Amino acid sequence: MPEIRFCFCWPDGTVETAYSPSLVVKDYFEPGEYALGDFLERARTALQIASNRVEAKYGRPCSLALSQLSRLESAAARYHDYPDPKVQFQRFVE
Numbered sequence: 001m002p003e004i005r006f007c008f009c010w011p012d013g014t015v016e017t018a019y020s021p022s023l024v025v026k027d028y029f030e031p032g033e034y035a036l037g038d039f040l041e042r043a044r045t046a047l048q049i050a051s052n053r054v055e056a057k058y059g060r061p062c063s064l065a066l067s068q069l070s071r072l073e074s075a076a077a078r079y080h081d082y083p084d085p086k087v088q089f090q091r092f093v094e
Contacts, residue, residue, distance in 0.1 A: 005093040010075065011036065011085040017093065018043075018072060021062045022050035029089050036076055036085040043072050 006025055007017050028046040047069040054062035079085040 007090040007093060008039075009088040009090060011079045011082050011087065015090075016075070019064060019068050020047060020050045021065050022053050024049045024053070026092065029092075031089055031091060034087050034089060036079055036082075036087055039087040039089070040073065040076050044069060 002023050003019065003021050004023050004025060005017050005019050006029060007015065009015050025043075025046040028042040034042070047065045051062040051065040054060070054065065
């Protein structure tokens, strides 16, 4: 399966690169600004679909996609008290 990484910036300016085992994330993100909740919902959806695709092909969910989602959700919890937190989606790394 084609994998991809994507770069984004958290509300405090921290830049992070995340992993997806599928290009499906391209259907959910494009460069620009996302409200924190919207960013997380898109990431949840895209990474779950990616994991499901791996499961359909290899017979088990993708632990890398699911652990990436868990890391994103944990990191995002730091910003819930920010007033109107935004995530800046920067680019895909192919």
